[in-house]
Amino acid sequence: MIVDERMLDYILSLDRDESPLVRTIEQEAVRDYVPIIRKESRNLLKVLLKIKKPGAVLEVGTAIGFSAVLMAECLTGDSHITTIEKYEKRIPIARRNFQRAGMEEKITLLEGDAAEVMKGLDGPYDFIFMDAAKGQYIRFLPEVLRLLAPGGLLVSDNVLQDGDVVESRYAVVRRNRTIHSRMREYLWTLKHMDGLETMVLPIGDGMTVSVKE
Numbered sequence: 775m776i777v778d779e780r781m782l783d784y785i786l787s788l789d790r791d792e793s794p795l796v797r798t799i800e801q802e803a804v805r806d807y808v809p810i811i812r813k814e815s816r817n818l819l820k821v822l823l824k825i826k827k828p829g830a831v832l833e834v835g836t837a838i839g840f841s842a843v844l845m846a847e848c849l850t851g852d853s854h855i856t857t858i859e860k861y862e863k864r865i866p867i868a869r870r871n872f873q874r875a876g877m878e879e880k881i882t883l884l885e886g887d888a889a890e891v892m893k894g895l896d897g898p899y900d901f902i903f904m905d906a907a908k909g910q911y912i913r914f915l916p917e918v919l920r921l922l923a924p925g926g927l928l929v930s931d932n933v934l935q936d937g938d939v940v941e942s943r944y945a946v947v948r949r950n951r952t953i954h955s956r957m958r959e960y961l962w963t964l965k966h967m968d969g970l971e972t973m974v975l976p977i978g979d980g981m982t983v984s985v986k987e
């Protein structure tokens with residue numbers, strides 16, 4: 775059975791409220807047109823984090839730190855999040871949000887292009903959340919897989935998002951209505967890679983969960 779919009783509204787209405795700070799950051803992201811993880815995808819992320827209980831988390835694509843704070847709230851003990859962002863305007867806002875959350879110790883923000891930054895990391899990470907520029911996931915994959923611990927989870931967001939940009943004027947972006955061509959390549963690669971088991975989930979605009987054997 776296909777989940778239609780009314781059913782999705784009902785499912786989301788069952789959710790408990792998120793923390794006041796998470797709600798505030800969400801409102802600020804919406805106000806400033808900052809893309810953040812969709813509500814229905816957040817649930818999966820939270821459940822996976824609570825099952826996996828990762829010691830080390832890596833996020834590719836911080837934006838203003840919404841998902842990093844959300845994830846940090848799911849972690850216990852000494853676990854730590856490293857998150858990477860290259861957009862200079864968003865970095866100070868993310869840092870401020872980590873301060874507001876009292877999580878400057880728990881979350882480390884690394885600045886720069888993720889492909890370059892990851893080359894300087896050793897890992898291993900038990901949990902990697904991929905949520906940067908959709909056309910670049912395939913470029914990030916070799917480093918991401920190097921950094922992922924055996925038994926580690928790779929969660930990738932927005933993998934079924936509408937396709938390539940065919941027209942872009944100011945804030946109006948028109949995309950063709952098939953899955954992004956680089957994302958098709960990414961999905962195919964995940965599905966056919968030895969030592970990786972991947973499930974594609976039609977949640978939000980698509981998520982994958984991969985486990986490294």
Ligand SMILES: C[S@@+](CC[C@H](N)C(=O)[O-])C[C@H]1O[C@@H](n2cnc3c(N)ncnc32)[C@H](O)[C@@H]1O
Pocket residue numbers: 809810811834835836837838839840841842858859860861864886887888889905906907910
């Ligand atoms: C969808 S937003 C991240 C949302 C965030 N994870 C959340 O849910 O709150 C994607 C972010 O990735 C950043 N980004 C895109 N390409 C990047 C790259 N090559 N290296 C680092 N950051 C990148 C963008 O600047 C943007 O802020």
Ligand SMILES: [Mg+2]
Pocket residue numbers: 810811812905931932
């Ligand atoms: Mg996303």
